[in-house]
Amino acid sequence: MASAPSDPPQLVTTKILIAGGFGVGKTTMVGSISEIRPLRTEEPLTDRGVGVDDLSGVERKSTTTVAMDFGRITFNERLVLYLFGTPGQERFWFMWDELALGALGAVVIADTRRLTDSFPSIDYFERRGLPFVVAVNCFDGADRHRAEDIAIALDLDSGVPVLLCDARDRESTKEVLVSLVEHVMRWETPEQASQ
């Protein structure tokens, strides 16, 4: 009864995370390629935040929210890709697990003037075993570094792509995402996955 033959085609949704330090260009990158202005929605702080946020004395207060930004790319009527900017503040780590669950992979945006800001994101994805690429946002006035030097400075495993990008530029963002998906596909092939 509910499943009439006229059911619309199955919609598949997938997601990529855009991570990096505060102010590094996450929302800018999402906005450069999203078909919609980056949207903001809110996630309730649940018991997963316990231990991160001190809830003692306010145990019943479970409606604290954290805003998160996301964009969307509709490839066709069956396939939609979401881009989620990860919350910058470390107190919202608990949200990363939900965001990362089922994600294809992640882009870690780095700024050469403060590379250390990208360490927490890189550590998180390495620990979780989620494939990622590093996109170095070339801010005006920042020194240009060679991608190889940056890979060394970040102590990345060999094989993790490092790209220079301009997070404001659609073509540049597209290149970063293509590079990520290619990396994920290499990662997913059984010969390499078993290593």
Next chain:
Amino acid sequence: MSRSGDQWLDREAGPLVRPYAMTQGRTRPSGDSFDLIAVVAATGEPAGEALRYSPEHQWVLRRCERPVSVVDLASDAGLPLGVVRVVLGDLRDEGLVRVVATIERSEGRANLGVLREVLDGLRAL
């Protein structure tokens, strides 16, 4: 200017009804939660009495006439995800809404067919 009361009304103050008042204080749905990018759709069952809840339930149910992701629903409704999840849980309990697609949790590995399609889609942008 700096009176403490002023802090309660800034431009992001949002609706004057506390969001979780719509859910009678519930912060999570009954049963399984709804993944951010899970796709939900109306089952087509007549709503009948089930729409006694709130205008938000009616709005969400209407929006589900076409399959829609949970995060798009929340964003379109301008409601916190938690509220939308509770509302969806109510509608699911009534048999009015169901999850038609959710992320694959097994192995945590992406489907190669989907990856290829995403790659082609990105290149074609």
